[in-house]
Amino acid sequence: MFYKTECVAMLLAGGQGSRLGVLTKKIAKPAVPYGGKYRIIDFPMSNCINSGIDTVGVLTQYQPLILNDYIGTGAPWDLDRRGGGVHVLPPYQRGAGADWYKGTANAIYQNIPFIERYHPEYVLVLSGDHIYKMDYAKMLDYHKQSKADCTIAVLDVSLEEASRFGIMNTREDGSIYEFEEKPKVPKSTKASMGVYIFNWNILRAYLEQDEADENSSNDFGKNIIPTMLGNGCKMMAYSFDGYWKDVGTVESLWDANLDLLNPSVELDLLDENWKIYSRTENAPPHYVSPEADIHNSLISNGCQVSGYVDYSVLFSHATVEAGAQVQYSIIMPGAVIKKGAVVKYAMIAENCVVEEGAVIGGAPEEMENRSDWGVALVGENLTIGKGAVVGAGKMVEENVKEGQQI
């Protein structure tokens, strides 16, 4: 049974996230682990349920296995419902042939039948790449009040950053008169957060029109939004004030994790009124041994800590043996840092083993040339041999032999 639903959310989760390198070799970007026990997609999904939106379509395409498993029936987010709930929507074959999702707009276009089942007034389009807590219900209220055809959430960024984003140039009343993708000379600092609300009947017409245009790249930012603007649709910018981070690169993902340890960052995961839900394993509380020395860190269930951990995030079932050092690093589920190993300014993906005495990553101040510095990254299920060295900013995609230097 499908009931009429005021607002249906469509979550774009098909992106590869190629700038995350080895982290997204086997998993889609929205499934990348974050914050000790979450995956990126937990944020938009939890935002939906906390905002009272209980019908969510998740559009998957790239490496969907882990993402599909993770979403499952949607029960961890309370999205296992009789009528609505969460639905994973991969591309599919039709009588006329099969198509991959050609672009973000095409992904929604191909799922018009899904949306139509609920006869919605509004469609909320989200992306699965961002870490933020946001009440979409407030944005929807704003959209209704301003009688807009489309409302785009924007974040005030610094002028230097503005040229990295899609920028909305607005009038005094918040209506958008111009959209510029990554402008060299930004006229405003209102960056699009990739959160859109459309009146469904209008969006539907534009999606069909866009699909008919063979030259279109079928993308919201490149095609739908500019065309709507050009045709004089009423488009409003909805200002969001709070923590929002695009975790598209290795460094930004690392940074966003460490933001959780910074008391001045306003992303509070302990807030009972806006919980971020996740599918969690059954793990006992973490154990801290008598030799352990832990400072300013996040540590999850199932971890075993006997070494030195400072300003780091340990995911579930991570192990840090006695005499090992972990600093400014992200240790993903099941990874083991053995005796005397040193991990600094690094991300170690799931189930890696860093053998005794290995050294991974380094501090910016240790670099001869500071611009060469970066976050070291070790891909999942790899072993870094005894005494091996992986330099700052290096990305490891295969096992590193004993004593090897990279």
Next chain:
Amino acid sequence: MKTNCIGVIFSNIGDNMVRDLTEQRCIGSIPFGGRYRMIDFPLSAMVHAGITKVGISTRYNYRSLMDHLGSGKAWDLSRKNGGIYLFPPYSNMASSTNATRLLELAAMMPFLENSKEDYVVLCDCDTVFNFDLSQMIEEHIRSGADITFGYVRGKKPRGAGGRMVFELDHSKKIKDILIDPEQTEDCDYAINISVHNRSLLIKTVKDAMSRNYTTLSRDVYQRGLSTLDMRGYRLSGYVRVIDSLSTYLSANEDLLNAQVRDSLFCADRPVLTKVRDDAPARYAVGGKVKNSLVADGCLIAGKVENCILFRGVHVGKEANLSNCVIMQDTIIGDKANLSYVITDKNTEISPGRTLIGFDSYPAYITKNSLV
């Protein structure tokens, strides 16, 4: 694998052994080990043995148990066929608030009669364990016994209505059953988990009720020594009965031992429990933790040693905790000093307070109180 077996759990049997902790709950819902409740141990063992239908008997103080169990989803027991069957007291039973296993079984007779499985596992909630129950069921079927009792060898703990001590022959047949004998030596004492043939159990319970009997151990097992084929099955791994507040504290602290953790939290049979969606634990600047078990949602800015911290505990700056069990959502104020203390859920210790218990007599702070 699905088994030919159903489960029955008694959630109140043993309440009087830990009166402080059961003031507002039953023994089955006593929090344990940072995130679990006592009922998680028998329930998880049953689920891992392939049991998909579990009757849970409860007589009083069961609000928190119901809250914990919910629909049974966390144990995969929210099902079309089988799942959890909760048996609160029936108004038509004269002795409805009397908790004995026999009377409770009599009250759930339709559940036993309507099941199709050939075997029934009965279990209390006073013991922390994680052994492979499927092997015990297999052994029961293989031996052809009428009843198979779980037991361990060691110093006898207290028991609800008396702890049974067995005398076994070489084939593990039970030759004699003593209830709470004077015993200082190691002995083979019962862990209240047993496997029964369903039809025989129904017959025995009906027969016992017609004679106005009240207990299984004295009226059925002891009297049945010559007629019933009863055998012992020695439980392996970590097994600990909670029979007082001090054993509660020391059983929690057993978890600081790696071997105990490996036995209790083994990867193949995880202890299943309700999920609370807390963020990972946060170690703030100044937090210093040694030899402790810390659950998600904690925020630690003080010193913690030899402690079990449940979910959502906050430890203030320069606070000092040693050998404590701090339950869910307790707030420990700055510079508070606690040693051998058990704080129940949602308590608040004001800044600078000092509370000292002793290992054989821990201080206990009741639920929702402010010190």
